[in-house]
Amino acid sequence: MEKLEAVVDEFPFPHMIIENFYNESELDLIWEELNFYTKPGKFLEAKYYGGIVDYTNSKALLLDSLYGEKYRSVSNILNVNRKLFNCGVLDHFANIHQCCILATKSDYDTTKVRYYHDGEYYDPHTDSSMQFLGFSYFYKEPKKFTGGNLIFPQYDYEITCNNNSMIIFPGWVEHGVTKVEIDESDYFDGFGRYAITSFFGCKGKTEK
Helix, strand or coil: CCCCCEEEECCCCCCEEEEECCCCCHHHHHHHHHHHCCCCCCEHHHHHHHCCCECCCCCEEHHHHCCCCCHHHHHHHHHHHHHHHHHHHHHHHHHHHHHHHHHCCCEEEEEEEECCCCCCCCEEEECCCCCEEEEECCCCCCCCECCEEEEHHHHHHHECCCCEEEEEECCCEEEECCCCCCCCHHHCCCCCEEEEEEEECCCCCCCC
């Protein structure tokens, strides 16, 4: 059985960080899809994918809208990211704090793929309509960009988003992404910062 190692902390807010979340076979499938999207006319502006307009200039895709329920199997990412929900990490996340307890009872999720290139950012905001967020990060190596850190300004807390790392935290936590800077790299070279975001939670009734 595959072993994952995580850092869990209740402070400054409940969160879990997992390095090397995906194995090599899973990464190959993810990169096949990321490379396909990093072509002209693929990634969309915020107003077209449900992003917060005026908070970000990065582009993304809402995969659930793109493939729908019928064609989810077409997407490598929508298949591979089921790992978040079936590998057991949410059992540990749920034990960090009472506000996390519903994570294991999740009955819905949506997935976005986002790409940050030179000069792109996301100002601090909350996803309060979503109970939980799971961010996984990817970039081509050797790394060519600086910035792109995940920031939590209300808590004076910042995370360097390592390649193939995952962070899980509640949706009410304010967060943002610092500006990415890259020298001598065309947008479509794909040497920026990728993020796959799972928004998830419980819509159905739960036991008291």
